[in-house]
Amino acid sequence: MGTVNKGADIENIIEVKDLHYRYKDDTHALKGISLSVPKGSRTALVGPNGAGKSTLLLHLNAINLPQQGSIKVAGIEVSPATEKEIRNKVGLVFQDPDDQVFAMTAWDDVAFGPLNMGLGRDEVKSRVEDALKLVGMWEFKDKAPHHLSFGQKKRVAIAGVVAMDPEVIILDEPTAYLDPGGQDVLMEILAGFHKRGKTILLATHDMDLAAEWADRIIVIKSGRTLAEGGKELLVNKDIVSQANLRLPIVAQIFSRLPEFTRDTLPYTVDEAVKAIRKISQKG
Template structure:
């Protein structure tokens, strides 16, 4: 039997913003499920905050690591938003006062407090994504994992989720997500993990996504800004820009150099 993932060895720093990229079938979701304890390693080992993952520790690790599924309809299943978000804290044995507090804070942090009496079917897809994130935040995890959080969202929904992810980082959470969106990953993440065929190709800073060799090996494409600079004839740029700010600085530098030559 071919293993779903193998030959992966990496460490994720506390408080990091991590983007996991690779083609379909690369093993991204399988890796995320191992980090949450949803799946247990058959070989090798997984440690979360120094605690080895096994059958005995899986429940405790799931309290430290919250996993948001790709499809919120797999996660938001209770009769109302409030019932859904309070499910986790109630299972932790919190008092009614504590449940009230953590759920209000969680829903408020994702901008869904006013919708707490709504049924999930009355929400948009993006709103259900935010409720799913609130359900995880109510558990007060140290690590938040999201499987394709931008999928099937319109541009406004993507902007809202991006703001939420930035907010999680400001809260001191370690945030790890899988995505196909290289433009978002290169501008948001401070650590990139590239996978293909169930194996780790590379890990490092966001500059990996402007490295044309790694992009080719990962079956990805360069971010739009980097592609734009590559399309300009006779423009030999060693380090392609990763975002608008870097592009603006590089253009300013190139214009000044051209003026000097003139």
Template sequence: MYAIDVQNVTYSYPDTTTAIENISLQIPIGAKIALLGPNGAGKSTLLHHLNGLKLPQEGSISIMGIPLNKKSAKMIRQKVGLVFQDPDDQVISGTVWEDVQFGPRNLGMSEAEIEAVCNVALGSVGMLDFKQRAPYQLSYGQKKRVAIAGILAMTPDIVILDEPMSYLDPKGQDEVAALLQGLNFMGKTILLSTHDVDFAVSWADTVIIMKDGRLLAYGGPELLVDEEWIRKADLHLPRIARLFRMIPNLNIEKLPTNEQEAARLLFKLLNYEGIRFN
């Protein structure tokens, strides 16, 4: 069984604009997936399908083995938590606690269950001490974490995030990256859309590239150092790969995808092959 199984899905808006066209992909349970592509590629529309906010007009989607349709959409939203790009669209209650307990309460959990799952969710994102704060008292990064906590309180198997790094300072980006890694260690399947190729190539074990509503490429993070795919997707190489691309007459099998690969390659080029890396 796959966490997400998409087969030949097409969706057009009322003005006949095709948002996604004949998309097929299968995502294993426990994977870390980065979805990339230029604006208008159809990334958000695809994410909304995976959460049941939209239903495919053609093709089929199964989440944790459950086919997506009108009857199953509510159940799918319990399996798949969607964190919007802007937390102000999601964190709207009077206090952090009220916001996080909104989802579990609507699922019909008991008061004891709500208390337990909300404490665990806020603790996992480092916001338990802020539960009586009003959202306007929080930084943008803190509100992002509260939005994630609100999803985790519904105990989903899959967490989907739309541009989780947008508008965050470097510290906030590091905190969210560490949080995502922690959620994956907890067994969650994580799928996020991003324009940040540097983050995607270092974090994801699977990369999906879309353009013009179609699936352009699907595979490992090495796709993001493949100059042909990068050019087709209107993206750019990660900074580390661009650095090595600037070295004249460099004859290597492939560009590095992360700092560790870059260090190994650099020392090899400098004939320090005896150095060991952890």
């Protein structure tokens, strides 16, 4: 068992320190990355393709184990001895649901995790039903995954994670390949999880998604952390440029107006509406 923080409240539910990881083909994916995820936060991990986002996520629920450096989840250090415990605390939703949804029916797929946790039949049944209803897939419980759309399979994958009742839910590029309606449904589901007290971490290079959704930002590039903090990082042109990203669309528009500085730039739709009303009132 790992060392557990005895404090009543763990401020950072995830702590990564000087983490390195090199694949067998000698690709050095993580190069001493350090970061933290506050408990109860909505954290966006942003960075370009190849930044190491997916590799990092695989470490956070012990699919990959540290080769150098350390990771703690809820005060428990990730190690071969704590793999199962960590996976019960951290649920990971892959970018492609076909990598995750594999059972004969949606019901069987969602039940897989709880059954492997050793839960009783009644508890498994209750968790599966609740999870499928939560993501709007109850009516498809007896459907084979290959008869579901991409978005529906993604919701089943999320339900499979939710049914295990983890403290942290991690999603890798969650809106990839979803149409706008599917993206809206997904974000409503995540909002519901957050209201239940879950910590949510999503990896994305979609700066607009990060601006609208997150309350904490971690920027990485080439296997290292460039910056971590509040959403103001999304309109820091130096950091955004270093990360080969771009400002959120709203911020791009308002950055061309002389009335706005980096400190006053809106970067969500609601903030843009308020800024426009303020300008119109002055006129």
